[in-house]
Amino acid sequence: MKxxxxxxxxxxxxxxxxxxxxxxxxxIHKTGMECKLKKEAIGEIILAVDEACTNVIKxxxxxxxxxxxxxxxxxxxxxxxxxxxxxGEKFNIKDIKDPDLEEYHKEKRVGGLGIFLMKxxxxxxxxxxxxxxxxxxxxxxYLPN
Amino acid sequence: xTEFNVQTRSDGSVSILDVKGYLDAHxxxxxxxxxxxxxxxxxxxxxxxxxxxxxxxxxxxxxxxAYIETMRENGGDIKFSNLKKxxxxxxxxxxxxxxxxxxxxxxxxxxKFNEQ
Numbered sequence: 319m320k321x322x323x324x325x326x327x328x329x330x331x332x333x334x335x336x337x338x339x340x341x342x343x344x345x346i347h348k349t350g351m352e353c354k355l356k357k358e359a360i361g362e363i364i365l366a367v368d369e370a371c372t373n374v375i376k377x378x379x380x381x382x383x384x385x386x387x388x389x390x391x392x393x394x395x396x397x398x399x400x401x402x403x404x405x406g407e408k409f410n411i412k413d414i415k416d417p418d419l420e421e422y423h424k425e426k427r428v429g430g431l432g433i434f435l436m437k438x439x440x441x442x443x444x445x446x447x448x449x450x451x452x453x454x455x456x457x458x459x460y461l462p463n
Numbered sequence: 464x465t466e467f468n469v470q471t472r473s474d475g476s477v478s479i480l481d482v483k484g485y486l487d488a489h490x491x492x493x494x495x496x497x498x499x500x501x502x503x504x505x506x507x508x509x510x511x512x513x514x515x516x517x518x519x520x521x522x523x524x525x526x527x528x529a530y531i532e533t534m535r536e537n538g539g540d541i542k543f544s545n546l547k548k549x550x551x552x553x554x555x556x557x558x559x560x561x562x563x564x565x566x567x568x569x570x571x572x573x574x575k576f577n578e579q
Contacts, residue, residue, distance in 0.1 A: 336489035340466075343485075343518075361549055368520045372488040419558030431521040431557055438556050 325394040326353055334375045334385035334404070342371055342389060346400070353393035355461060362439040363398065363459055369432035370402045370455050378406025378453060401456045408453055409445065469497045477576045478506045479569065483515035486523030494523065498530045507539025510572040514545035519553055531563070540564070542572040 330345045332338040343364050350360035371387055379385035388403045417434055436443050442458035467490035468483045478501055482494065501509060511527070531541050544566040546554070554560065566572040 336487070339487050339489050339520075340485065358549075365518075365520060365553065368487060372520065372522060375488065420561055431524065435521055435553075435556065 325392065327393075328352075328391045329388065331386060331388045333383055334379040334381075334387055334406070335383045336372070336375060338387075339368055339371060342387075343368055345389065346391070349391045349393070350398070353398060355398060359398075359459060359461060363400065363457070366436045366439045366443075366457050367400055367402065369436050370457060373409070373432050374402060374404045374406060374453075374455075377409055378404045380407070396461045398459045398461060399456060400458075401454055403448070403452055403454045405450070405452050408447060408451075467493060469494055471497055471501070473506075474573050475577065476506075477508045477510055477573050479510045479512055479573075481512050481515070485518040486516060487518070487520045488522035491522040491526050494526045495529070498526065502530075502533060505537075507534045507537040508576045509534060509539065509541045510569055510576070511541060511543050512545050512569050513543060513547070513550060514569075516547065516550050519550055521557070524554065524557055524559070527559075527563070540576070542566060542575065544569040544572045 326349070328345070328349045330342065332341060346364045346367050347360055350363060355363075367389070371389075374385075374387055375381060385404060385406050390401045390403070392399045417430065433443070436457065440457045441460050442456070444456045444458075446454045446456070448454055466484040467486060470481045472479050472481070480497055484490070486494065501507070527541055534541050542564045543554070545568065546565065551565070554563075554565070559565075564572070564575065566575070
């Protein structure tokens with residue numbers, strides 16, 4: 319008989335300040351442990367979520383500390399999904415191309431590497447615009463059985 | 464509060480930065496301050512010892528990218544040493560080993576500067 323794992327849902331809401339990044343990382347770590355994820359997978363998800371939230375703080379809220387970031391984690395069977403929702407400026411991932419890393423370093427460009435890392439570390443990165451002027455990035459990792 | 468610390472020491476003409484803890488968008492400005500101080504003092508040969516660095520995000524990696532040119536233009540460089548495997552993996556994902564030198568031990572990096 320196939321054992322069905324219980325679905326785990328966890329939520330955290332924080333203000334858009336960089337000092338909350340450590341709190342967000344702790345939250346992901348705790349939830350990942352609860353879902354019995356491997357240490358390596360937890361580390362990759364933590365970094366991807368940190369990058370997504372840093373982008374929200376920088377680009378959606380332009381470092382205004384009054385914005386809100388809501389993070390929802392859903393873990394069921396072999397799928398770990400994190401959605402990050404903000405009410406800041408709309409962001410279009412289609413405008414962002416994968417960087418040619420060698421050129422990137424040579425051109426001395428700084429920043430913009432966050433999305434590249436998110437795509438490398440996660441199986442799915444999806445941006446959506448919701449009602450009420452909300453933006454959402456959803457990060458998904460499929461876990462081996 | 465994010466656990467982070469950066470300290471500077473010297474070995475002859477080489478400066479060593481000990482970067483500890485969690486390097487993210489919140490703590491990256493402290494590392495920038497350390498690099499600005501080195502530039503103010505005319506010190507361009509830098510070994511970044513990451514023995515006690517537990518975590519790095521692109522905000523931290525961006526600091527090294529922002530200063531490397533200045534160091535090299537002035538006859539110096541930024542060389543990395545003593546990275547934990549998981550931290551090195553992030554540098555590797557972003558192509559750092561193509562353009563930066565990495566050493567297992569701080570003394571090897573210092574020696575490399577002294578040979579030049």
